[in-house]
Amino acid sequence: MKALRRLTIRAALPAELAKLGEIVENLRWSWHPDSLDLLESVDPDLWQQSGHDPNRMLGEVSAERLGQLSRERKFLRRLEDVHDDLTDYLTQPRWYQQLADSPSSIAYFSPEFGITEVLPQYSGGLGILAGDHLKAASDLGVPIIGVGLLYGAGYFRQSLSRDGWQLEHYPPLDPQGLPIQALHAADGSPSRVALPLPDSRTLHAQIWVAKVGRVPLLLLDSDVEENDNAARQITDRLYGGGAEHRLEQELLLGIGGVRAIRAYCEVTGTPAPQVFHTNEGHAGFLGIERIREIVDGYQLTFDEALQAVRAGTVFTTHTPVPAGIDRFSRDLVARHLAGMPGLPTERILELGAEEDPTIFNMAHMGLRLGQRANGVSRLHGEVSREMFAGLWPGFDSAEVPIGSITNGVHAPTWMAREALEIAEREAGSIAVGQGDGFQAVDQVSDGELWRLRNELRERLVDEVRRRVHNSSLQRGMSEAELGWTASVFDPDVLTIGFARRVPSYKRLTLMLRDPDRLRALLLDPERPVQIVIAGKSHPADDGGKQLIAQMVRFADDPAVRHRITFLPDYDIGMARYLYWGVDVWLNNPLRPLEACGTSGMKAALNGALNLSIRDGWWDEWFDGENGWAIPTADGVSDPDRRDDIEAGALYDLVEKSVAPRFYDRDSSGVPTRWVQMVRHTLKSLGPKVLASRMVTDYVQQLYAPAAVSSAQMVADHFAAARELAAWRRKVLDAWPGVRVLYVDSQLDGDAQLGGRLTLRAEVALNGLSSEDVEVQAVYGAADTDDRLSDISTVRLKPIEHPDGTCWFEGELPLERTGAFGYTVRVLPSHANLATPAELAVVAVA
Structure with a gap:
């Protein structure tokens, strides 16, 4: 008989062990070595059986064992030390507390968060990044409040059929058994949010709180008794269901998330956020809720409230392709917004408008609601400016107001303990601050670095053998035919890792373009290669599943199965072994379709070398000595030919560069040139790839300026927001009549x-004043079609003219030889604009 529901019942902790419960309640244990050691010592066997899940372990540990620990003085001393360290971590000032005029609170919204494998609320890179963002914010003392959804079955667990087809499993998650606590109102009742659904229905959601160090993560759960069955299923699975299901998830995340923050701040006394960060467009409706709050609470118009909201909103885009953006039927969105009183539905729909009038685009809404926006690597910033250039007609893509902050990874989570201990032995903590301590790797001998790499590779090989054996049993093989699994992989062989989601553009099977050549690399008698592969395909993506099946069929061949394997159920727990143990991290997406790709960063922190297409972060940080760049065939339009060319380049690099350097040993057995590259990788990439660097960049470049803008907008009963809205209306109404009438130039x-070149321009302002605009001379190199590149600008100053016409004047420096061109343009100008392109209007001569 199958249980209708399940729950986790724990043994009550003795009073002497109460602090153990406090340690377990805060997810800092998941990246804190002393906490992990303490938890393992509670019951080493149960710790392994529970998958290193302390909640599950404490749910199964016997009362006798707990009683024994409560009398063990050595354990109690360790417990006291770890608890004291946690208390100091949570209460002592850190980097952020030394800053002046910084936001008192920042809200960070994401549809998924990858904190630890025991809280499976993530599917891939977006969630892992969000988790690392919160952890680094906690380490730095940045007062972030995370907001997401609690999915009843998480993403999915992956296994393989006998023929290699991906199978999905959705084990139900018991919130009581997860490292989260229900938020309760002041009267002790569960704290819940509610928002309207079509057909006079109401969606209710419970607020759960996960403590991520100093950062609270609020998770909304619709599986509550007040909801009808359909509403209870809204938070059933991450990225599950059809369009309406997905839209309702995003309405709950955005609108419900803001309401959850208000409830949390009221209960805990936490300052209300000054800045709201939307991590991808999924949470874009948070801006609509904040507009509603201001309209209802302060009697502002929609436009006035919009200016106040925009000033304090940061939008980060993570996709380099239009297909990766959430787009909904305009009518579906309108039907769901109709229940929000006081807000004009048509105005909200305008925020998500795109070229197709029947579609509501979540990224477009995010960009229109956020005064500051960024991509997640330098190349991705360029791609994003081109992709969204249509929202700023008349501007070159380079001027589209989308910047970039390159992603980073949380070192204490992803570095092997042995690597972290060496780093901290030589330089102290590298997790907080800018990671300058990586320079101390010069004090570590070649022999010690190589021993570390060998130990980590051996550990990975043990894990591969364990997982291959278990996966083979799941696929229906018998124990009697699995003797070979005990010797798969070799701890002395060059090991390449490839693990990520499996959309087509990441090209899981590029290495299979020439199977014979791949076999030759794997089985080379002098310089063999072994490859460990993992990744999940979206349950609805049969194309991705076919790629996995193709890879599994190749790896099942008895001739090569000891050198290549596909490991199912890729998650944080598996990922650590891969990042720790591989010698080379392989990445071969279709350039430039990968936004950042942080997996290679994690491998680099452990001394692995990257072998990658120059996409995402690798495009800006590859320097020729920290790995290898796979040449790309960017100009080839035939996708099959392009794949053949780039696969050939990959085989050549492995055969002629990577493997020879790995196997070239000195008299003591150390590959000195390889170790030189490892050392250089740690020194050059270590400081750059840290999530602490990333969060510091967000604070300084986006959060602090957004907080200043927000404070200006709300001061004096939103006086600046009211004035800015009126000014925008005036400028946009007048703009059709703004134009450059005449340009005169004189050479000195x-x-x-x-x-120097002196310019004078006559401009029709159609009722605007010279203070409402900025007239610029734009100049640079001119091609044969008179297109300008490498442009610079000079602001022209208004000059008096006796007949009352508007003239502007200035000088251009002649700073370059060759073809030179210039033009004149007019832009709106206001002190509260973050960029002159903000209104998306320009008049060009």
């Missing part, structure tokens, strides 16, 4: 380098 001498 000959057109020679170092000379």
Whole structure:
């Protein structure tokens, strides 16, 4: 008989062990070595059986064992030390507390958070990044409040059929058995949010709180008794269901998330956020809820409230392709917004408008609601500016107001303990601050670095053998035919890792373009290679599942199965072994379709070398000595030919560069040139790839400026927001009549380098004043079609003219030789604009 529901019942902790419960309640244990050691010592066997889940372990440990621990003085001393360390971590000032005029609170919204494998609320890179963002914020003392959804079955667990087809399993998650606590109102009742659904229905959601160090993570759960059956299923699975199901998840995340923050701040006394960060478009409706709050609470108009909301909103885009953006039927969105009183549905729909009038685009809404926006690597910033350039007509893509902050990874989570201990032995903590301590790797000998790499590779091989054996049993093989699994992989062989989600653009099977050549690399008698592969395909993506099946069929061949394997159920727990143990991290997406790709960063922190297409972060940080760049065939339009060319380049690099360097040993057996590259990788990439660097960049470049703008907008009963909204209306109404009427230029001498060109421009302002605009001379190199590149600008100053016309004047420096061109343009200008392109209007001569 199958249970209708399940729950986790724990033994009551003795009073002497009460602090153990406090340690377990805070997810800092998941990246804190002393906490992990303490938890393992409670019951080493149960710790392993529970998958290193302390809640599950404490749910199964016997009362006798707990009683024994409560009398063990050595354990109690360790417990006291770990608890004291946690208390100091949570209460002592850190980097952020030394800053002046910084936001008192920041809200960070994401549809998924990858904190630890025991809280399976993530599917891939977006969630892992969000988790690392919260952890680094906690380490730095940044007062972030995370907001997401609690999915009843998480993403999915992956296994393989006998023929290698991906199978999905959705084990139900018991919130009582997860490292989260229900939020309760002041009267002791469960704290819940509610929002309207179509057909006069109401969606209710419970607020759960996960403690991520100093950062609270609020998770909304619709599986509550007040909801009808359909509403209870809204938070059933991450990225599950159809369009309406997904829309209702995103309405709950955005609108419900803001309401959850208000409830949490009221209960705990936490300052209300000044800045709201939307991690991808999924949470975009948070801006609509904040507009509603201001309209209802302060009697502002929609436009006035919009200016106040925009000032304090940061939007981060993570996708380099339009297909990765959430797009809904405009009618479906309108039907769901109709129940929100006081807000004009048509105005909200305008925020998500795109070229297709029937579609509501979540990324477009995110960009229109956020005064500051960024991509997640330098190349991705360029791609994003091109992809969204249509929202700023008349501007070159380079001027589209989307910047970039390159992602980072949380070192204490992803570095092997042995690597972290060496780093901290030589330089102290590298997790907080800018990671300058990586320079101390020069004090570590070649022999010690190589011993570390060998130990980590051996550990990975043991884990591969364990997982291959278990996966084979799951696929229906018998124990009697699995003797070979005890010797798969070799701890002395060059090991390449490839693990990620399996959309087509990441090209899981590029290495299979020439199977014979791959076999030759794997089985080379002098310089063999072994490859460990993992990744999940979206349950609805049969194309991705076919790629996995193709890879599994190749790896099942008895001739090569000891050198290549596909490990199912890729998660944080598996990922650590891969990042720790591989010698080379392989990444071969279709350039430039990967936004950042942080997996290679995690491998680099452990001394692995990257072998990658120059996409995402690798495009900006590859320097020729920290790995290898796979040449790309960017100009080839035939996708099959492009794959053949790039696969051939991959085989050549492995055969002629990577493997020879790995196996070239000195008299003591150390590959000195390889170790030099490892050392250089740690020194050059270590400081850059840290999530602490990333969060510091967000604070300084986006959060602090957004907080200043927000404070300006709300001061004096939103006086600046009201004024800015009126100014915008005036400018946009007048803009069709704004134009450059005439441009006159005079050279100061000959057109020679170092000379100057004086410009005078007559401009029709259609009722605007010279203070409402910025008139610029734009100049640069001119091609044969008179297109400008490498442009610079000079602001022209208004000058008096006797007949009342509007003239502007300035000088251009002649700073370059060759073809030179210039033009004049008019832009809106206001002190509270973050960029002159903000209104998306320009008049060009």
